Amino acid sequence: MKITQVEAIPFAIPYRKPLRFASGEVHTAEHVLVRVHTDEGIVGVAEAPPRPFTYGETQESIVAAIRKLFAPEVVGTSPLEREVVHARLRRTVGNPTAKAALDMALWDVIGKSFGVPVTDLLGGYTDRMRVSHMVGFAPPEQMVAEAQRMRAEHGITTFKVKVGRQPYTVDVEACRALRAGLGDDVELYVDGNRGWSASDSVRALREMADLGLTLAEELCPADDVLGRRWLVQRSDIPLVADESATRPAEVTRELLAGAATAISIKTARTGFTTSQRVLFQCEGMGVEVVVGNQIDGQIGTLCSVAFGAAYELTSRRAGELSNFLDMSDDLLAEPIRITDGTVQVRQQPGIGIDIDPDKLARYRQDT
Known part of the structure; x- marks a missing residue:
């Protein structure tokens, strides 16, 4: 099984009330949905939540890093070659949540391929x-x-x-x-x-x-x-x-x-x-x-x-x-x-993430 595509989809969902803490406050969840596609039709899913006041990442920077830097390095590898993937990701400094979401999406693929929960x-x-x-x-x-x-x-x-x-x-x-x-x-x-x-x-x-x-x-x-x-x-x-x-x-x-x-x-x-x-x-x-x-x-x-x-x-x-x-x-x-x-824990293969397509269409920011 090989990775054929990596998606980075920005979406935004408002909070009911602002979340405030010493390093900043958040009014809207401006996150990135990460999907890893394979040649066997299995898709791994995870989420990258940027925190610019903590790690310096933004929604835009995560999308750019995944689409322009990480996806070209990952496509063509096997989801099981996690050490190869991480060695390639480490060539780029920073971007922790972008890398983390990609890693978890790979684990989601592996769990689904073996038919067992990631846990x-x-x-x-x-x-x-x-x-x-x-x-x-x-x-x-x-x-x-x-x-x-x-x-x-x-x-x-x-x-x-x-x-x-x-x-x-x-x-x-x-x-x-x-x-x-x-x-x-x-x-x-x-x-x-x-x-x-x-x-x-x-x-x-x-x-x-x-x-x-x-x-x-x-x-x-x-x-x-x-x-x-x-x-x-x-x-x-x-x-x-x-x-x-x-x-x-x-x-x-x-x-x-x-x-x-x-x-x-x-x-x-x-x-x-x-x-x-x-x-x-x-x-x-x-x-x-x-x-x-x-x-x-x-x-x-x-x-x-x-x-x-x-x-x-x-x-x-x-x-x-x-x-x-x-x-x-x-x-x-x-x-x-x-x-x-x-x-x-959701007792289904992978992490248990099922995306509602209508909600994704409503909240995504790149269309």
């Missing part, structure tokens, strides 16, 4: 993942109301709180309001998106020590080398590297430097192949992982579930799998459902 190919540890919901910048009462609604409607009991505004007032007050409004039977952790300084982070974590936070993610900038190490030495909870650890070499750097004690794995930026390498690094070094979210749509969420459910370590913690609920629509023919706080 089983990767490891097959379980058939579902618990869900963590991200609560973004808003007045405290709105953040509490959203979390309460997610618990009531979907059974979600783990919440990631976006911080990075004013640490001693706004951010701490929001976390206190969430703990008071949700009680002690939910898990709370924070994500600063590099919005605090190291000293602010230490003080804020101390002020919230009674809230039972379980993780703190990217509180200060990645290049604050000594400050991050100083913060880790003073934290009683795991410090998660996210934007600072987008490649295996960066994961090694952050862990060996003492700048982090846990790692966020996002299939949207490392696909399945490189996410495996990051996961195995973490297992070997004895650090925890969390399956993160790139503000993925439902396509990207299915990819995250497929990977996270495949391994024991990634399935220990709730994965960040619910941000698609903030989108006004999606491309899937059969929407994802969160039941009792979990999302199930």
Whole structure:
């Protein structure tokens, strides 16, 4: 079986409300649908969500990279020649989500060709993942109301709180309001998106020590080398590297430097192949992982579930799998459902992505 064509289709779906966090805000999901075609009629599908304020990619740059740089290198190879494909992709620096989507579409082809779910190919540890919901910048009462609604409607009991505004007032007050409004039977952790300084982070974590936070993610900038190490030495909870650890070499750097004690794995930026390498690094070094979210749509969420459910370590913690609920629509023919706080792996060959052609026609941007 050979790859005959690679498509990069830009599409745009508005969010019901803006998603705000320390590094920026998003009003519309301007993503790219990636489809890999083969000479046997099998088509692999994945999604690339650009985050220009994090990785420098835009919808336009992803489309251009795939169409002009990556597709010519991939066409003619076998989907099983993933190492050949990755060696060719590495000739071009950057473009992490474009590369990741192409990788996951290849895995989708392989799963469909063998007639098994990608989760089983990767490891097959379980058939579902618990869900963590991200609560973004808003007045405290709105953040509490959203979390309460997610618990009531979907059974979600783990919440990631976006911080990075004013640490001693706004951010701490929001976390206190969430703990008071949700009680002690939910898990709370924070994500600063590099919005605090190291000293602010230490003080804020101390002020919230009674809230039972379980993780703190990217509180200060990645290049604050000594400050991050100083913060880790003073934290009683795991410090998660996210934007600072987008490649295996960066994961090694952050862990060996003492700048982090846990790692966020996002299939949207490392696909399945490189996410495996990051996961195995973490297992070997004895650090925890969390399956993160790139503000993925439902396509990207299915990819995250497929990977996270495949391994024991990634399935220990709730994965960040619910941000698609903030989108006004999606491309899937059969929407994802969160039941009792979990999302199930789709028991069909590949990742389980079936695109609704009418929705794709409505939202695509290149026609």
